[in-house]
């Protein structure tokens with residue numbers, strides 16, 4: 549979009565002024581989440597800037613996760629996902645409800661005896677069989693969250709039964725979670741998480757632990773989700 553300020557003389561580096569123009573356009577919703585921005589060459593031509601200046605400006609905005617750059621695709625404004633805190637839904641349902649394509653990258657899946665902290669989290673006797681897996685959850689190909697999940701073997705005999713959605717498989721097994729306890733807190737991305745979530749190390753992370761119960765009160769899941777802090781808005785309704 550046009551921005552007169554770039555033409556004004558001043559001491560601020562040109563790339564910084566271009567960045568500011570993008571930041572304020574995104575803040576004011578002149579550029580909408582998901583919207584593709586013009587290519588580097590087009591921007592340079594339109595704004596009478598060098599491509600080096602434009603590239604430099606865009607690089608920082610991508611690093612700050614305001615813009616998303618994917619191989620072979622146009623650079624676009626990062627999307628935020630709004631999620632209601634009052635309903636018990638799955639990641640897959642949340643993304644589909646927003647018209648986004650949910651995706652999974654399996655980082656690990658295994659079965660074995662519950663570790664001590666898993667026994668405590670799920671209320672299991674030591675040695676009980678569990679399935680545990682770690683998944684990178686994506687929306688439209690963009691990494692959104694990392695999830696570590698443990699399910700008692702009694703409700704999920706094989707981790708391979710889950711293809712994409714855990715809750716879909718639990719529903720098939722007759723153990724769809726109907727109640728959950730959640731704890732949310734803020735944290736920062738470790739080096740490994742930053743690489744997987746494609747954010748700088750130390751970026752804000754929303755950490756959510758969830759313990760889920762089935763119809764009969766049985767604990768069916770303990771999960772820790774690490775959401776990208778720049779991609780999620782949680783919405784809750786309050787009553788007096």
Ligand code: 16G
Nearest residue numbers: 638639640713714715756758771773
């Ligand atoms: C959500 C849940 C997670 C659950 C997953 C199932 C939170 C904080 N976490 O991400 O506990 O395992 O949904 O999604 O909401 P799926 O059915 O798509 O695998």
